[in-house]
Amino acid sequence: MRNALPVLTVLLAIMAIWYAAVAPMNIRVALDQAQRGGAVLQPATALERQEVSVWSLMLRNPAQIKDAYAMERPRLPTPGQVAVELWNTTGDMALSGRAMSKRSLIYHGWITLQSTLWGFALGTTLGILGAVAIVYSRVVDMSLMPWAIISQTVPIVALAPMIIVVASQLGISDRTVPKAIISAYLCYFPVLVGMVKGLRSPAHAQLDLLKTYNASGFQAFLKLRLPASVPYLFTSLKVGIAAALVGTIVGELPTGAISGLGARILIGDQFGTPLAIWAALVAAAVLAGALVTLLDLAQRVTLKRMGMQA
């Protein structure tokens, strides 16, 4: 609970800035709507208002500021509006038994979560295997590591559509597969780097000690390198799962996806409903937070069981 206060302080500050930003962001549209409703405004027409800054619009039309906080399709919704939208598309639908309806964020979150977990599993496996290969083979270290770094400089938004097209060319109709691949592409790298560091963490004297026992390479791996890498592994898993979620959402953006949080964001953009975008965004953030927290918990339990607390 000691950690809660600073976090809550930052959260409150973000909320305050957010609320303050709503009025200037929405005032133009709010005034246009008020004009259609017959209100007398300064300046009177939308064309004239184009020339005036939002700050002076707010000063000259104070009565319309409150409209900016209660719009149907706001440019920037208030946190309260986002919360209501989020509740309407999650908890409320769950209570009325429509949790898996196509309009429910629980349904879309579940679609995204599935791809994320597949991608995470795939990326983590590749990352760990790659790290073992890099640590044990100089040739692999010199040939694979530069490519691993280059792979992360390629923008994933450019790569994602290609992966989806190639997957459909190969006759993979299930969208989960290309999404998981994109997700794994982002997720394997932190795991690879963390595990290389972890597997190389034992000191020289530790390896010398095993040599005096005439231990085999496999015994050294199993008894020294692998356990020594566990704290590094968990740290990179936490980075990896967040990256996997981002990868999945990016994979849901292009070419006609209709389900998943990424698709919700795209549809919200195309149909001009920012509230839907914001709700999907918050849902994605909550999902990421939950996944990272779960891994953090697993880390604590594992390290405690291994006796590595100090």
Next chain:
Amino acid sequence: MIRPPAASQYCGQQETTDVTTQPAISAPVISAKGLDLTFQTGDGPVHALRDVSLDINRGDFVSFIGPSGCGKTTFLRVMADLEQPTAGQITVNGTSPEAARKARAYGYVFQAAGLYPWRTIGGNIRLPLEIMGYSRADQDERVKRVMELVELGGFEKKYPWQLSGGMQQRASIARALAFDADLLLMDEPFGALDEIVRDHLNEQLLKLWERTNKTICFVTHSIPEAVYLSTKIVVMSPRPGRITDVIDSPLPRARPLEIRDSPEFIEIAHRVRDGLRAGHAYDD
């Protein structure tokens, strides 16, 4: 064992050992002849060992003393097959260091205890036994026995971070003893500990040596430690790393701490100090 103190540049005992035959009971445990070791570095070659010859007999407690860079640790690592000499011969138990290592002929204690933080003290001592494939029951019995030997009974389930530095080092000695190697190679095992703990551990180590009748090679920086523990003191000096004096200690095997105030003790310590100073003279 009555020998005159070796006054020559190198070790006085030049017993002839036939390397090809099995070692007899009286054959030296370690026999080095004309050992050279040169490291190639960016700044040119570093002569870690130059023409080092020494015989170590069964049951000896041999200390290697000298300033940093004199090759004492390198010599120990050559015995352990952790470094390869560039010239000369060395045998351990009558075989090559590599064969001795593969036969698990020695236990090695490093300067840092190096216990695995994810294993209990018992688990750490069990490590070599697991690697060497001892049965579970045998492991349990050995762990219990060596923990008693280093007076750590009852700490089996504790983790390393719950123990003091001195206790951790005792655990690492127990780990080296667990598989009953007759030879114990110790590289400044008490170097990082304070004087009081060090005295106590020295006393315990002597008792342990007496009880187990092992051959011990012990690298140290400390003159009192070397004189107190050893039956043979090897004084070394740097650039190039070489042996400058070998002192066979006239002190009895049973040594109470008070022996350090006796005239014999002070005389040996004096000779060691002289040897160290002579090796250092042209250095600065």
